[in-house]
Amino acid sequence: MDETTQRIKMIMEYYSMNTLEFSEKIRIREARLEQILKGRQVVSLNIIQLIIHANREINADWLILGVGEMLRN
Secondary structure: OOHHHHHHHHHHHHOOOOHHHHHHHHOOOHHHHHHHHOOOOOOOHHHHHHHHHHOOOEOHHHHHHOOOOOEOO
8 A cells, every 4th residue: 555545545534534434525536535545546636636626725735745734734
């Protein structure tokens, strides 16, 4: 599992969301999110954008690069 996938799991834990709830929030199919979380599908730029758009307080640098804090100041 890559680091971006681990950070997505951290976001889900922060919001106390399961795969169905989080996939609905970011507007993708649950099966696609499950494939990402299992490492069977790469986290695309589109997925990153959907996560950041649906969760404005998430720091994009942290999600993409692992730099800084999870939440924006």
